[in-house]
Amino acid sequence: xxxxxxxxxxxxxxxxxFGSAADISAVAPTPKTESGSPPRFVSATAxxxxxxxxxxxxxxxxxxxxxxxxxxxxxxxxxxGWLGDRNGSKGIELLIGxxxxxxxxxxxxxxxxxxxxxxxxxxxxGVMKQTDEESIEEARxxxxxxxxxTHAFKAIRASAANGQSTSDVLTLHxxxxxxxxxxxxxxxxxxxxxxxxxxxxxxxxxxTRPGFLLALSDLxxxxxxRSVPYVYNGRFYALHVKSLGPASMxxxxxxxxxxxxxxxxxxxxxxxxxxxxxxxxxxTGALKNVPVHVIYxxxxxxxxxxxxxxxxxxx
Numbered sequence: 260x261x262x263x264x265x266x267x268x269x270x271x272x273x274x275x276x277f278g279s280a281a282d283i284s285a286v287a288p289t290p291k292t293e294s295g296s297p298p299r300f301v302s303a304t305a306x307x308x309x310x311x312x313x314x315x316x317x318x319x320x321x322x323x324x325x326x327x328x329x330x331x332x333x334x335x336x337x338x339x340g341w342l343g344d345r346n347g348s349k350g351i352e353l354l355i356g357x358x359x360x361x362x363x364x365x366x367x368x369x370x371x372x373x374x375x376x377x378x379x380x381x382x383x384x385g386v387m388k389q390t391d392e393e394s395i396e397e398a399r400x401x402x403x404x405x406x407x408x409t410h411a412f413k414a415i416r417a418s419a420a421n422g423q424s425t426s427d428v429l430t431l432h433x434x435x436x437x438x439x440x441x442x443x444x445x446x447x448x449x450x451x452x453x454x455x456x457x458x459x460x461x462x463x464x465x466x467t468r469p470g471f472l473l474a475l476s477d478l479x480x481x482x483x484x485r486s487v488p489y490v491y492n493g494r495f496y497a498l499h500v501k502s503l504g505p506a507s508m509x510x511x512x513x514x515x516x517x518x519x520x521x522x523x524x525x526x527x528x529x530x531x532x533x534x535x536x537x538x539x540x541x542x543t544g545a546l547k548n549v550p551v552h553v554i555y556x557x558x559x560x561x562x563x564x565x566x567x568x569x570x571x572x573x574x
Contacts, residue, residue: 308342308349308350309342310340310341310342311342311343312340312341313338313341314338314339314549314569315567315568315574316336316338316339316550316553316567317565317568318334318336318563318564319332319333319334320335320357320362320562320564321561321562321564323560323561324560328562331362333361334357334361334362334363335356335358335361335362335369336358336574337353338353338355339550342373342375348376348378350374350375351373351374351472352371352372352373353371353372353472354442355369355565356369356388358439359438367388367436367438368388369388369438369439369442370385370439371385371386371387371442371446372384372385372472373385374470374471374473376469376473379420379421380418380419380420381418381419381469382418383418383426384414384415384446386412386415386442386445386446387413388410388437409434410432410433410434410436410437411431411432412431412433412437413429413430414428414429414430414431414448415427415429415492417469417470419463419490422462423463424460424461424463424469424490425459425460426458426492427457427459428457429449429452431452433448459492461493463490464488467489467490467495468487468488468489468490469490470489470490471496471498471525474498475498475523478500479540480548482503485499485500486498488528494527494528494529496525496526496527496528497526497528498523498524499524499526500521501523501524501535502522504519504520505519505520508551508552510551510566510567511566511567511568515546515551517541517542517543517544518539518540518542519539519541519542520537520538520539521538521539521540522536523535534557535556536554537553538550538554539552550567551567552564552565
């Protein structure tokens, strides 16, 4: 398996980080719950930037064995964290995946990625549960074969500076089938692994963003942009805005009226492969640029929806 952009998206189920959900020019302390306790997931990023805002999501998954969709709600979760400091550095992290305790057949698919930009220098760090299935039958076979033994995870480390991007992909092995709640353990393994895996170095044309999340952030924060180029693991992509318009919806008994619904599409510049996804996000107040609803279909037979649910207790 290669750590290519489309595989990353399928494993993460959706790359949904964008914009600034908070004013990161004045760093806020790590958010607290209403009871004053720490948040349910403490940032595991190795980037070093403080968390200035975070939001949690409930996952609904759909599969289509034949002609009709079958769905199950609350099969996983997601968390988005916005990072920043007073010097103007910024970052975004995404943790998302299925929960084996709630998902059918105890399926365990998840990923974490963080990107930061400090001046003209960018870094990316990510890890994902290895997966290659292209059909429901292959997914079932992989679940059956993963009942015991060593479990493989893919990790990526990348940096960009002085018009050049370098990335290396590592394979990590764990004795147990770690879930998204164990992301900290895998990040430690990445940090301890000083040897490079498969290393790729490319020259960055002017205007190329050093990562998917940062590219999406630029599109959301600047509606005048309709397309931006970016690099991921030594491959070049473009992220396009296909449509954009006002929206409203009801989520978890709450009405959201000041929303923008955007349809995006990633394009692999070499293969011309395109992957669409859809996001409804806030346009005003505390939810400005914050996802409320996400739809992503990485396979013809598989679709995921995410719903904003900051008061969830099952993350």
